[in-house]
Amino acid sequence: MSQPLLELRNLTTVFPTRRGLVRAVDGLDLTVREGEKLGIVGESGSGKSVTLLSILRLVPPPGRIVAGDVLFRGESLLAKSSSEMRRVRGRKIAMIFQDPMTTLNPVFRVGEQIRESLRIHGLVDGRGRARRRAEIERVIQVLNDVGIPYPEESLRRYPHEFSGGMQQRAIIAIALSCEPQLLLADEPTTALDVTIQAQILDLLERINRERGMGIILVTHNLGVVAEFCDTIAIMYAGQIMEKGATEEVTTEPLHPYTRGLLRCLPRIYGKREKIRPIPGLVPDLATLPPGCPFAPRCDVVRPECREDRRIPLKEVEPGRWVRCLLY
Ligand SMILES: Nc1ncnc2c1ncn2[C@@H]1O[C@H](COP(=O)(O)OP(=O)(O)OP(=O)(O)O)[C@@H](O)[C@H]1O
Ligand SMILES: [Mg+2]
Secondary structure, rough: OOOOEEEEEEEEEEEEEOEEEEEEEEEEEEEEEOOEEEEEEEEOOHHHHHHHHHOOOOOOOOOEEEEEEEEEOOEEOOOOEEEEEEHHHHHOEEEOOOOHHHHOOOOOOOOHHHHHHHHHHOOOOOOOHHHHHHHHHHHHHHHOOOOOOOOHOOOOOOOHHHHHHHHHHHHHHHHHHOOEEEEEEEOOOOOHHHHHHHHHHHHHHHHHHHHHHHEEEEEOHHHHHHHHHHEEEEEEEEEEEEEEEHHHHHOOOOOOHHHHHHHHOOOOOOOOOOOOOOOOOOOHHHHOOOOOOHHHHHHOOOOHHHHHOOOOOOOEOEEEEEEOOOO
């Protein structure tokens, strides 16, 4: 196995709110190896975006990381100075944010925005016109890589002149322009129609293969993750409920929550089964019940699940983890 690229150890991020402290990320342990594609899946509000923001130390105040560590190639990112952190962002770890318009600036041409990212990280050598030419060549190459047609013309366009799929490609182009070793992709395809979604995932797959870039793909769509990722972590109320190889998690889910998520997936091929939604609502993190946070919605809940203690994440087979008293 290749060495860990990223390790989260007991990562804990909280938001003080009027109704109490919200543990948006609650003691998270995760590893991403070089070239690995990890999917983080969970319903809205389970802490997926806050996990990615915590990795890059971009949690909006008053939210803050209160415990744990983030190791990138064995070095703690939490111990780095803000200027060291700026060099990590984009250059070593790039992020595609959930809302595309937080990345694209409507008043600058797309090509300019990619050039800016190259400039910030000092990636193109030379001076004056030679440097400008080298930058533009690199922009054209990056636009080509992400499948934007006619890159020489497209780089002069403004974001609003692009379709949704093209905007998403432009965002990926900015993220990839500095050749990061790890890409954090927060719902990169959710707003797109399924054919474009497939093209974007294909593109990420190709770059993962060609460059060995690690990817964390965050989505609420288990179907997308099952197609794309090597490993899956299922998140609920800021905690990992289950993790393991995609094949195993999707064919033999252990946690009742994972089983519930799988039952919500429409089957297009094979036997038709009724889609059964998970009963109940996503929990309010400020008023979680004692014990297992999934207990109120669980169809195999037992009295001990509601006892006031934290249920441990257990390794039931090598690489196969579950946080449930059934195991
Ligand atoms: N700026 C904030 N202020 C207060 N609480 C916040 C803030 N951002 C997130 N939270 C809390 O953290 C929890 C996790 O939020 P997060 O955005 O990580 O969810 P998510 O899993 O990405 O959901 P979605 O699928 O809707 O994007 C939320 O339920 C919310 O209670
Ligand atoms: Mg989110």
